[in-house]
Structures are given as structure tokens and as C-alpha cells.
Amino acid sequence: MYTRPNPFPPVIKNLIIINGLIFMAQMLLQDKFPVNETFALHDFRSHYFKPWQILTHMFMHGGFEHLIFNMFSLWFFGSKLENVWGGRRFLTFYLICGYGAALLYMGVRYVELTPYFDMLKTLPFEQQMEIIYQPNNMLNVPMLGASGAIFGLLAAYGYLFPNTVIYMNFFFPLKAKWYVLITAFIEIRMGIINAPGDSVAHFAHIGGALAGIILVLIWNKTNRKTFY
DSSP states (O other): OOOOOOSSOHHHHHHHHHHHHHHHHHHHHTTTSOHHHHHSBOOTTSTTOOTTHHHHGGGOOSSHHHHHHHHHHHHHHHHHHHHHHOHHHHHHHHHHHHHHHHHHHHHHHHHHHHHHHHHHTTSOHHHHHHHHTOTTSGGGOOBOOSHHHHHHHHHHHHHHSTTOEEEETTTEEEEHHHHHHHHHHHHHHHHHHOOTTOOOOHHHHHHHHHHHHHHHHHHTSSSOOOOO
């Protein structure tokens, strides 16, 4: 019996609603409650780090454009995957990709910030305390957004639907496999360059994509299916 794919499957729908509601809460509470300091992901050595941030960061966004782009990408790449996998497996995949993004991001940040934390220890105690509690200090800058989990969806989409055509920047047609490879190359290059003023967590994107491709390879190890 043929079942028509759901263009707006339930887990996707609920994730978009949850992200939208949390963004509204961020906007309403930002002047009354330290939302980013409490729920965005910080370096684990930061005064503001809390274990739950490994989950909560992926439901927060830095602005309306950030939210819209991520939710569109979630729907575009995720709907087909949820229709194939079902809601429970899709949600499991999504969350694991988000955790993978957090793990690689925190590993890279550990290396990047270690010289600064070492330098901090050489300062007088009062100056250390002043820096430790500054939310805008580079040691306390958090990461937030669903992008890491969504890059996991992108990797899985490119693997399972390699010949599906995607319009890059809405104009240039590319097969999904090439779109994924080009996007991955750009993210790796931008992450290595680490240009001043670039606030994008490129290694979180890479971590999400790596978690996604590893998980989909494990799931398809004994039952390889190709979708076009």
C-alpha cells in the first residue's frame, strides 16, 4: 500500500514550533534574565558553563534571520528523512547530531582558549575574578543554534538521496552529493582560517555533519538503501 509522504511531518513541525517559542522567550526575557549565559553552550571551563547547555543550545538562535534560515533548512532536509525513518528515529538522529556538534566545538574551543586560560592564571586574583564574570569576555562567548544538528541532516540527505537536485543559493542546480561536499569543504576551510570577526561556529557544523554521516553509515551497515 502506497503512503503519500507527509510534506510537514510531526517531529519537524514540533521542532519548528519549539524553536520559535524559545526564540520569542529569548527576545522577551533578554533584558530581565541572562538567557544566553544560562542556556547557550560555553566552554566547560567558563564560569557560565552548565551541563544542560549541551542540549539547550540547539534550540536557541542569535537573531530572526538565523532562526528562519535554520528552520527552513530543518524542514527542507529533515522532512524527507523523517518520512523515511519515522519520527522516533529522526528525533534520535537530530539530537545525536546536535551533541556531536557540541562535542567537536568544545574540543576545538578547548585548544583555542587554553593559552588564554593559562594567561588568566598569571593575573592577580582580583583581576581574574573580574574577567571570569564578564559575559562578553572571549572566554565566555557562547555558541547557540540548531545549525550543528541540521548539518547532520544535510550529511544524511546527501548520503541517502545523492542524486536529488538541490538549487544552491536558489539558482544553481547541483546533485545533493556535490552540494554536501562543497558545503563541507567551505566549512572546513572557514574553520581552519578562523578569520577575525567570523562569529560562525564552523567546527560545530563539521561536528554535526560527522555525527550524521557516522550514524547513517552504522544504521545502513547491514541494510544499505539508496534513495534518489
